[in-house]
Amino acid sequence: MKVICSRCESPGVTQMHAGMEDGKVLWRVWHCKDCAYTWRDSEPAESIDPKLRPAWAQMKGVDFDSLRQVIPPARKPT
Amino acid sequence: MATEKVVSLSAEAKAVAARVGSLRDFLAYLGEHDQCVSWPDPVMPEPDIRNISVAAGNNVSTGPAVIFDKIRGYPGKRIAVNVHGSFGNLALLLGLPKITPVRELFFEIIRRWGSDKPLLERVAPEKAPVNENRVDKNINLYDLLPLYRINANDGGFYIGKACVVSRDPLEPDNFGKQNVGIYRIQVMGPDTFTLLSIPAHDMGRQMLMAEQHGKPLKVSVMIGNHPAMPMFAATPVGYDESEFAYASQMMGAPLRLTTAVNGTDILADTEMVIEGELQLNQREVEGPFGEFPGSYSGVRKVPLFRVTGVSHRNNPIFENIYIGKGWTEHDTLIGLNTSAPIYSQLKKDFPEVAAVNALYQHGLTGIISVRNRFSGFAKSVAMRALGTPHGTMYLKNLILVDENVDPFDLNQVMWALSTRTRANDIIVIPNMPMVPIDPAAEVPGKGHRLIIDATSFMAPDNLGADPHLVDRPMGPEIDALMQRLNELQKGRA
Numbered sequence: 001m002k003v004i005c006s007r008c009e010s011p012g013v014t015q016m017h018a019g020m021e022d023g024k025v026l027w028r029v030w031h032c033k034d035c036a037y038t039w040r041d042s043e044p045a046e047s048i049d050p051k052l053r054p055a056w057a058q059m060k061g062v063d064f065d066s067l068r069q070v071i072p073p074a075r076k077p078t
Numbered sequence: 079m080a081t082e083k084v085v086s087l088s089a090e091a092k093a094v095a096a097r098v099g100s101l102r103d104f105l106a107y108l109g110e111h112d113q114c115v116s117w118p119d120p121v122m123p124e125p126d127i128r129n130i131s132v133a134a135g136n137n138v139s140t141g142p143a144v145i146f147d148k149i150r151g152y153p154g155k156r157i158a159v160n161v162h163g164s165f166g167n168l169a170l171l172l173g174l175p176k177i178t179p180v181r182e183l184f185f186e187i188i189r190r191w192g193s194d195k196p197l198l199e200r201v202a203p204e205k206a207p208v209n210e211n212r213v214d215k216n217i218n219l220y221d222l223l224p225l226y227r228i229n230a231n232d233g234g235f236y237i238g239k240a241c242v243v244s245r246d247p248l249e250p251d252n253f254g255k256q257n258v259g260i261y262r263i264q265v266m267g268p269d270t271f272t273l274l275s276i277p278a279h280d281m282g283r284q285m286l287m288a289e290q291h292g293k294p295l296k297v298s299v300m301i302g303n304h305p306a307m308p309m310f311a312a313t314p315v316g317y318d319e320s321e322f323a324y325a326s327q328m329m330g331a332p333l334r335l336t337t338a339v340n341g342t343d344i345l346a347d348t349e350m351v352i353e354g355e356l357q358l359n360q361r362e363v364e365g366p367f368g369e370f371p372g373s374y375s376g377v378r379k380v381p382l383f384r385v386t387g388v389s390h391r392n393n394p395i396f397e398n399i400y401i402g403k404g405w406t407e408h409d410t411l412i413g414l415n416t417s418a419p420i421y422s423q424l425k426k427d428f429p430e431v432a433a434v435n436a437l438y439q440h441g442l443t444g445i446i447s448v449r450n451r452f453s454g455f456a457k458s459v460a461m462r463a464l465g466t467p468h469g470t471m472y473l474k475n476l477i478l479v480d481e482n483v484d485p486f487d488l489n490q491v492m493w494a495l496s497t498r499t500r501a502n503d504i505i506v507i508p509n510m511p512m513v514p515i516d517p518a519a520e521v522p523g524k525g526h527r528l529i530i531d532a533t534s535f536m537a538p539d540n541l542g543a544d545p546h547l548v549d550r551p552m553g554p555e556i557d558a559l560m561q562r563l564n565e566l567q568k569g570r571a
Contacts, residue, residue, distance in 0.1 A: 009321055012152075014273035016218070016220040017218065017220035017221050017266075017268075019123075019150065019152060020151065020153070021151055021153070026150055027123075027151050028153040029220050029225075029235075031234075031266065031267065035363055035377075036233065036234065036264075036266055036362055036363040036364065037233055037234060038233070038234035038235055038264075038265065038266075038324020039227075040123060040124060040226075040227070041233075042123075042124070042151075043124045043125075043227065044124065044125055044230070046155045046230050046231075047124065047227060047230050047300040048229065053231070054231065056112055057195060057231045057366070057374075059377065060455060064363055064379075066260070067363060067377060067378055067379045068376065068378045068379070069361065069378065069379045070274060070275075070276060070282075070378050070379070070380055070514075071275070071276070071277060071282055071285055071380075071381055073289060073358075073360075073361060074286070074290045074359060075358075075359050075360035076359065077357075077358070077361075
């Protein structure tokens with residue numbers, strides 16, 4: 001099954017690490033290149049299931065460029 | 079500025095200082111006093127570590143540090159939490175019995191306060207335990223550290239208790255301007271992380287400087303430190319004052335420093351150091367994070383760092399913190415060291431100040447006990463507290479009580495509120511600067527100040543209440559004298 005981001009539902013996710021136990025994969029950590037959400041697939045559903053996560057925490061459709069800057073950059077990144 | 083003042087310690091405090099040179103030493107010492115336990119069962123990274131951390135922190139008096147060494151999926155890795163999570167643990171660090179009242183701990187910190195004469199020992203990098211292992215290539219923080227989600231709706235896995243060392247980008251050789259602070263760090267890619275600071279903090283200032291001038295900003299993220307370090311890294315000392323120097327004087331024993339590969343000074347006995355470099359003007363989506371006011375901060379764009387290398391001890395311990403809706407380890411870790419500078423800054427001008435309790439949520443609420451020198455005096459003290467460096471951004475609610483009310487005993491404080499407060503002794507100042515993560519602020523970064531004067535009523539000075547007016551000489555006689563003086567001045571008399 002194709003893994004999508006738990007927060008913004010983007011397909012642009014990358015596996016960061018796999019936790020092993022007795023030679024088998026116990027869990028995998030994923031990171032979303034779009035909204036930067038990171039999660040482990042063994043976590044409780046409240047953290048990783050888009051249907052069970054609170055609505056306020058979801059970022060599907062959010063324009064990431066419009067997010068507030070805590071320290072505004074001095075110049076455009078090169 | 080370094081002072082010549084040296085802290086004098088009791089024999090017990092000296093013995094602890096001599097013995098505790100690292101996190102490992104402190105955990106062993108805590109264990110001997112039943113203040114550190116190893117969790118015996120296998121745990122899942124989520125939600126087990128979060129839940130056990132909260133349970134340990136619920137006992138504010140004598141909750142233990144907890145070591146996890148059976149983390150499922152992370153064989154051989156170790157985590158320590160709640161190391162500063164109880165006043166009992168802080169008391170042991172100061173060489174006091176673990177049941178020492180908080181008020182006494184406050185005065186012990188005050189007694190040790192105010193000296194930054196450095197007690198520092200240099201260790202050659204090749205002899206520093208932190209350099210037992212080095213990773214320069216294929217760096218993957220998710221593999222090196224047993225990372226986990228602290229609160230259920232955090233945006234990722236946070237390093238919440240690291241002490242970050244950075245040099246002033248414009249004066250990289252100035253030791254005093256080297257900053258050590260605790261900032262929240264969200265691990266992003268395998269070798270990148272964001273670090274959240276605000277322009278009011280030293281690190282934020284350095285990030286602004288680096289980007290404005292196009293200079294590199296190199297940082298060392300120290301994880302698992304000497305227990306005095308996180309207490310002082312979170313203390314607002316002056317920009318050109320060294321947190322290393324403060325921490326060493328505070329303990330009354332030398333801290334062992336070595337030089338990281340990137341040139342910053344680091345603790346030689348720290349468990350792990352992640353060296354990183356600010357990616358100029360690059361930002362990444364960061365948050366939310368369950369912060370100390372007990373609510374999630376928003377999602378923002380935050381400066382990004384790339385990891386250039388990692389050094390670590392054999393079998394390193396990932397020390398982390400539970401932070402969220404209080405009471406948490408965050409409150410215990412920084413509470414006394416938030417109260418102490420406010421007290422010492424007030425005491426300079428107002429010797430009537432008896433004690434300051436700013437334990438609550440980094441000082442969002444503070445209680446000051448003070449002897450009224452004259453009527454309304456406590457309110458002037460409150461105004462001065464709002465002008466202290468920490469008060470400017472954090473002291474939102476201030477309660478003033480008499481000098482014979484213990485601000486650390488909330489029953490006494492409630493007595494004062496019940497029996498001493500009058501409605502016209504309350505001052506509200508709107509539109510004041512406020513730490514941006516205060517969830518009660520009408521707009522982030524701006525909020526109110528509330529001063530409740532709960533000191534005993536003192537009659538106003540009545541010297542002006544019964545004036546007998548002076549008869550000022552006036553009329554034609556005075557007019558003639560003025561005319562005469564005028565002529566004398568012109569030489570016409």
